[in-house]
Amino acid sequence: MPQEQEEEGKKKRGFFGKLVKGLTKTRNNILGGVDQVLSSFTKIDEDFYEELEEALIVADLGVNTAMTIIEDLREKVKENKIKDTAGVRELLMEELKELMKNEDDLYEFTEKKSVVLVIGVNGVGKTTTIGKLANQYKQKGKKVILAAADTFRAAAIDQLAEWSNRAGVELISQQENSDPGAVVFDAVQAAKAREADLLICDTAGRLHNKKNLMEELRKIFKIINREYPEAHKEVLLVLDSTTGQNALQQAKQFKDIADITGIVLTKLDGTAKGGIAVAIQTELNIPVKYIGVGEGIDDMQQFNSEEFVSALFEE
Structure with missing residues (x-):
């Protein structure tokens, strides 16, 4: 067995162990x-x-x-x-x-030039999720660029800068309170010029001000579609599993705003409410694509229903 496969196998077993423990x-x-x-x-x-x-x-x-x-x-x-x-x-x-059970083509965006928009309310682990994804795909030899389009929170830009350093990927950002659309425009130009595989954009998470958020996202989508029509588009919604039924409500509200292609469920390791994963997938018909079971950079992985249920029943 080639060393790479063996390493991958070890990682998977390690993550399954964390999953069993986390759940x-x-x-x-x-x-x-x-x-x-x-x-x-x-x-x-x-x-x-x-x-x-x-x-x-x-x-x-x-x-x-x-x-x-x-x-x-x-x-x-x-x-x-x-x-x-x-x-x-x-x-x-x-x-x-x-x-x-998820379809087989859920991760096709990782195989083609893609723009990934990451949405979700503040505090769910959105920026951390972006950092972990960037790190994962950089490790797999992909060229990744990050865009700090959550210009509403100064901390979000700083946090993303820290993650881009850790993962060793480029970050496109502007000042706090600058126009998110302008950041995305710059980032798309950079992604095209540098032939990046993945452009991952952070966005503001103000769900209480739904109208503004809708406008903002609509503008961002428009820019991406106009400037980079050939790119595959992915919209990942990050939810904090510790909030249980509240996460389901958030998902419903975001589904009204954006065409969500997948869910990232964070903080599964600290909660008794992991059953929410089943509810979200069943009720909203949106696949859970990634789950997080810890703080570490490798503690977020692609979701696997067999493993998840086996870990739940400790098979």
Whole structure:
């Protein structure tokens, strides 16, 4: 096995270990309730399904998602003629994997010249996410440029500058309070001139002032489409998983503003609310593309539904 593949394998195993550890609180939250229901019922009846649904709702999967899961479980229990509750646990795992399954072409933007717009409210780990992505793709031999288009917060520009230094990538920025559109314009020209593989743009996260944010994003999209029509466009929404159902509400609001192509879920390691990942993917039909389980530069990886569910059930 070539050394590169071996290294990659080690990294993956390392990340899976972190995932299992990081999802401890979520696992206890989801499985604690689920296993309690499974062990306290001997037969599969209406009461059983009701209790199980409640356990899923409590575990931050949300009402709609819990109802969807229970409906599917009923069908499959009938189909497979399952009589004992232990068999339901297996089915639940399969059901979650199915719900979380992503298409194969989700990361095509990393294979072609792309502009990645990163959106999300302040404090969710947006700038850190950009730094980690930049670092990851730089390590893979990609030419990455960052654009500091969140000109509203002085700290955002400084923070991004720090990450660009750490990752060893170029940053295009202007003064605080300058026009975000102008920053993106400059960054697009730089990306084209230097033949960058990825241009990653930070944006302001003022959801309470939705109208301004919409205008700002619309202007940014217009500039990118006009100046760089051939680039693949990606819009990643960063959500803080510790906020649970609130993250789902944010996602709904941002979905009204922008055409989101993927979700980045941060801070999964410190929360019992990781079940929100299932709710977001199921209810909004937006794929979770990256998850973060720690502070380290390598603690964010592409999302893998098999691994996520296996880590939840500690298989």
